[in-house]
Amino acid sequence: MTSHLKALEAYSVFILREAYAKLGRLGLLWSIGKDSTVLLWLAKKAFFGHCPFPFIHVDTNFKIPEMIAYRDKTARELGLEMIVHQNVKALEEGMNPQMGRLTCCKALKTEALSQLTAKYGFEGLIVGVRRDEEGSRSKERIFSERGEADFWDYANQPPELWGQFKTDFPKGHHIRVHPLLQWNEIDIWRYIEEERVPVIDLYFSKNGYRYRSLGCEPCTGKIKSEALTVREIINELENTTVSERAGRAQDQEDAYAMQKLRRDGYM
Amino acid sequence: MTENANDLGRNTLKLVVVGHVDHGKSTVIGRLLYDTDSVNQGLVEKVRAISAETGQPFEFAFLLDAFEEERKQGITIDTTQLRFKTKARDYVIIDAPGHKEFLKNMISGASDAEAAFLVVDAGRGVEEQSRRHAHTLSLLGVEQIALIVNKMDLVSYDEKVYNQITKGIQDYLLSLGLRLTLSIPLAALLGDNVASPSKNFPWHKGPTLLEALDALTKEAADDSGLRLPLQDVYKFDDRRILAGRIESGQVKVGDRIVINPGHKLTTVVSLAAWLERDIKEAAKAGESVGLIVEDEYYNRRGEVISLVESPPIVSDRFKASIFWMGKKPLIPKRRYKLKLATSETEAEITEINHLIDSDTLAEKPSPGQVGLNEVAAVEIALNRPIPLDLFVNHKATGRFVLQDGYDVVGGGIVASVEERPPVHAGFAKGVITARCELFEEYFYHLSESMVNKIKPPKPHYAVGDKVPLRGRSFLYPDSFDIVVFRDLVAIKIRQGEVADIVTFNDYAYAGLPLINGRGFGVLVHSEAEWLKAQEEFAAMTPENEGVLAGRWLDFNAYRHIPIGGDDFSV
Numbered sequence: 001m002t003s004h005l006k007a008l009e010a011y012s013v014f015i016l017r018e019a020y021a022k023l024g025r026l027g028l029l030w031s032i033g034k035d036s037t038v039l040l041w042l043a044k045k046a047f048f049g050h051c052p053f054p055f056i057h058v059d060t061n062f063k064i065p066e067m068i069a070y071r072d073k074t075a076r077e078l079g080l081e082m083i084v085h086q087n088v089k090a091l092e093e094g095m096n097p098q099m100g101r102l103t104c105c106k107a108l109k110t111e112a113l114s115q116l117t118a119k120y121g122f123e124g125l126i127v128g129v130r131r132d133e134e135g136s137r138s139k140e141r142i143f144s145e146r147g148e149a150d151f152w153d154y155a156n157q158p159p160e161l162w163g164q165f166k167t168d169f170p171k172g173h174h175i176r177v178h179p180l181l182q183w184n185e186i187d188i189w190r191y192i193e194e195e196r197v198p199v200i201d202l203y204f205s206k207n208g209y210r211y212r213s214l215g216c217e218p219c220t221g222k223i224k225s226e227a228l229t230v231r232e233i234i235n236e237l238e239n240t241t242v243s244e245r246a247g248r249a250q251d252q253e254d255a256y257a258m259q260k261l262r263r264d265g266y267m
Numbered sequence: 268m269t270e271n272a273n274d275l276g277r278n279t280l281k282l283v284v285v286g287h288v289d290h291g292k293s294t295v296i297g298r299l300l301y302d303t304d305s306v307n308q309g310l311v312e313k314v315r316a317i318s319a320e321t322g323q324p325f326e327f328a329f330l331l332d333a334f335e336e337e338r339k340q341g342i343t344i345d346t347t348q349l350r351f352k353t354k355a356r357d358y359v360i361i362d363a364p365g366h367k368e369f370l371k372n373m374i375s376g377a378s379d380a381e382a383a384f385l386v387v388d389a390g391r392g393v394e395e396q397s398r399r400h401a402h403t404l405s406l407l408g409v410e411q412i413a414l415i416v417n418k419m420d421l422v423s424y425d426e427k428v429y430n431q432i433t434k435g436i437q438d439y440l441l442s443l444g445l446r447l448t449l450s451i452p453l454a455a456l457l458g459d460n461v462a463s464p465s466k467n468f469p470w471h472k473g474p475t476l477l478e479a480l481d482a483l484t485k486e487a488a489d490d491s492g493l494r495l496p497l498q499d500v501y502k503f504d505d506r507r508i509l510a511g512r513i514e515s516g517q518v519k520v521g522d523r524i525v526i527n528p529g530h531k532l533t534t535v536v537s538l539a540a541w542l543e544r545d546i547k548e549a550a551k552a553g554e555s556v557g558l559i560v561e562d563e564y565y566n567r568r569g570e571v572i573s574l575v576e577s578p579p580i581v582s583d584r585f586k587a588s589i590f591w592m593g594k595k596p597l598i599p600k601r602r603y604k605l606k607l608a609t610s611e612t613e614a615e616i617t618e619i620n621h622l623i624d625s626d627t628l629a630e631k632p633s634p635g636q637v638g639l640n641e642v643a644a645v646e647i648a649l650n651r652p653i654p655l656d657l658f659v660n661h662k663a664t665g666r667f668v669l670q671d672g673y674d675v676v677g678g679g680i681v682a683s684v685e686e687r688p689p690v691h692a693g694f695a696k697g698v699i700t701a702r703c704e705l706f707e708e709y710f711y712h713l714s715e716s717m718v719n720k721i722k723p724p725k726p727h728y729a730v731g732d733k734v735p736l737r738g739r740s741f742l743y744p745d746s747f748d749i750v751v752f753r754d755l756v757a758i759k760i761r762q763g764e765v766a767d768i769v770t771f772n773d774y775a776y777a778g779l780p781l782i783n784g785r786g787f788g789v790l791v792h793s794e795a796e797w798l799k800a801q802e803e804f805a806a807m808t809p810e811n812e813g814v815l816a817g818r819w820l821d822f823n824a825y826r827h828i829p830i831g832g833d834d835f836s837v
């Protein structure tokens with residue numbers, strides 16, 4: 001492995017262990033995508049083959065069907081403790097992307113996550129976001145506090161230095177832990193290649209198209225690609241200037257869409 | 268494992284860009300990314316759209332300032348990290364805000380950088396935050412500082428201006444004990460000297476911005492001797508694993524190690540891993556490891572593993588340089604939480620020796636507190652001794668943060684550790700101390716017809732220590748509370764051990780027997796009586812001393828006076 005990937009891996013493991021040592025009830029948000037699957041792998045490394053916290057999947061009911069099948073199969077194989085949660089009320093009331101993409105994301109993801117955090121009393125949620133994904137994520141802290149109603153006070157973030165993270169906060173608040181913050185997209189793929197991390201095959205080309213980023217079926221576009229292997233994906237990324245989330249419709253709604261979603265608790 | 272030959276030799280350097288607000292930090296970075304085709308098309312278009320919408324020319328700074336407020340106000344609020352690569356290596360470039368208000372964000376960004384670019388506006392020259400940032404970098408341990416004299420177009424590319432600014436920064440860094448790594452002139456907005464040399468300043472024979480990056484040197488792994496702060500002890504299966512990140516030095520199977528505090532000696536049996544292919548014989552600084560050791564001590568987070576011959580200092584008192592980020596000023600005697608590596612403990616600033624003026628680096632007399640963004644030399648006392656090092660010897664175990672309530676309000680580095688002044692007290696937990704005569708033996712000296720006292724050999728007790736419950740002239744219960752009225756401190760003894768030492772303020776009557784600092788029973792049987800006794804002893808005078816003793820104390824409860832003589836010994 002390159003020294004760069006080794007350093008990233010070691011730091012992520014350090015972060016996961018800090019979260020486990022310092023936060024109360026902890027869960028890992030597993031979106032089924034490549035990032036949170038790498039996160040799963042890193043957790044196994046951090047805890048020597050064990051995963052001392054549950055994996056959480058916020059199921060919007062609009063996910064690409066293969067994702068759900070892959071989720072259930074992997075969870076079984078790895079013996080993961082899974083928590084699957086839906087915003088049942090919003091779904092019963094007919095929430096869907098036609099009602100507005102941001103409205104839909106807010107209800108089926110942000111609100112669902114918030115319900116689940118409250119229901120299980122999570123003090124720490126481990127999330128696989130990365131700085132290079134989009135602007136507001138680049139400003140994140142590794143341990144990022146979420147206040148009342150999961151609000152992210154991004155203009156007034158605490159200092160984070162020398163590996164001393166935010167681990168003290170009022171009851172009712174929780175911490176989003178971001179072990180992959182300093183990774184970028186190509187690091188993820190190089191790591192998957194090196195470590196032979198199994199990923200869902202939606203990332204590989206079928207009939208000339210593949211998914212680069214996974215989300216809900218109605219709002220996630222495919223990209224033109226012939227990449228059939230991890231190596232070919234890496235080669236493709238080395239030669240692109242198109243952003244990773246270009247296929248994610250909610251990001252394109254307005255220039256600050258993501259910042260606004262995330263302020264209110266979106267992952 | 269496949270190794271990509273191209274990648275193998277590449278390394279990543281973490282670089283922070285600092286400077287006074289508006290001197291052009293974001294533009295420098297944005298232009299660098301733009302001129303080297305390092306930004307994705309989507310972002311360039313997004314920024315073009317936002318610039319057009321607001322009727323502004325293309326703002327390179329917008330490539331970094333992602334928050335709406337940042338673009339609207341044209342300032343960087345929070346730090347951003349970007350990846351960038353040259354032919355030689357990869358970079359993480361950290362854009363740190365220059366606004367005074369956001370110094371804590373600058374510190375967050377700069378704290379783990381290996382090198383810094385200090386951007387100074389040629390037209391405005393060195394300003395307050397230019398110096399403050401350089402000063403802060405030195406406290407953060409960033410020693411490699413390069414100067415960018417930006418906006419050369421505003422001073423007609425005048426070499427004299429450039430030289431003068433360079434000289435100023437050079438001298439300032441020298442007084443911090445640092446050397447200026449290199450200096451270049453630039454006009455970021457116009458792309459002068461960014462990716463290619465500029466015709467506008469033919470006098471500049473040095474590197475372009477792009478070349479200057481590659482001229483920085485990668486910090487070598489810290490080889491100052493093994494420091495492995497324990498994060499946790501895992502017992503998920505039949506392995507007992509000490510987990511942590513190696514902060515400096517290396518460790519290998521068979522090493523004789525010592526775990527502090529407590530000076531626990533043992534040997535490394537193996538380095539644990541989940542996957543077979545990750546199991547190895549040795550690991551070095553930066554790696555997150557799990558040690559399996561020969562002896563099963565009681566281990567916990569906060570302990571530090573080192574080689575036997577070079578352990579850290581274990582102390583509860585030291586001198587430090589600190590920088591303050593709290594809205595409320597630092598005040599002596601207030602309780603803060605100190606976090607150093609994986610240790611956490613209560614701390615008190617016992618003395619503010621002086622403030623340091625970032626402009627002149629002169630020492631200013633202490634006004635009794637340290638305000639927002641100020642730097643000070645202080646003395647710190649902790650609740651309990653923890654393993655630590657001088658910052659000059661070991662960076663990671665020589666620096667700490669201070670927390671007030673939930674918030675980090677300060678950072679600091681350990682400057683010196685003093686010999687502990689002798690404690691006359693019998694019980695001590697950091698700054699809380701209490702006198703103790705509980706274990707002194709009384710006897711009646713027949714030939715002299717008087718009561719004498721013998722002092723026991725070990726007069727000091729800390730939390731976790733065992734105390735002698737039975738002597739020749741005393742017998743205490745297994746669990747009781749010692750209330751030392753002279754020092755307003757209570758000591759909780761549980762199963763013969765000191766469980767805690769607290770001030771009366773933090774003490775609540777627990778229904779257990781109360782014994783005073785001399786071993787006499789205190790006649791208190793309820794919370795109300797306890798409050799009353801406290802009140803009366805607080806108001807004690809030499810005149811009513813006898814009355815109070817008669818009302819509240821029972822000499823015979825736990826003590827008796829045997830007849831002894833010269834042979835009476837403990």
Ligand SMILES: Nc1nc2c(ncn2[C@@H]2O[C@H](COP(=O)(O)OP(=O)(O)O)[C@@H](O)[C@H]2O)c(=O)[nH]1
Binds near residue numbers: 328454
């Ligand atoms: N004339 C001139 N203006 C510049 C140059 N570099 C930056 N600026 C302008 O200076 C202002 C502040 O720049 P910015 O990068 O936001 O500064 P920061 O606060 O240090 O990040 C912006 O309006 C830039 O367009 C330069 O080389 N020449």
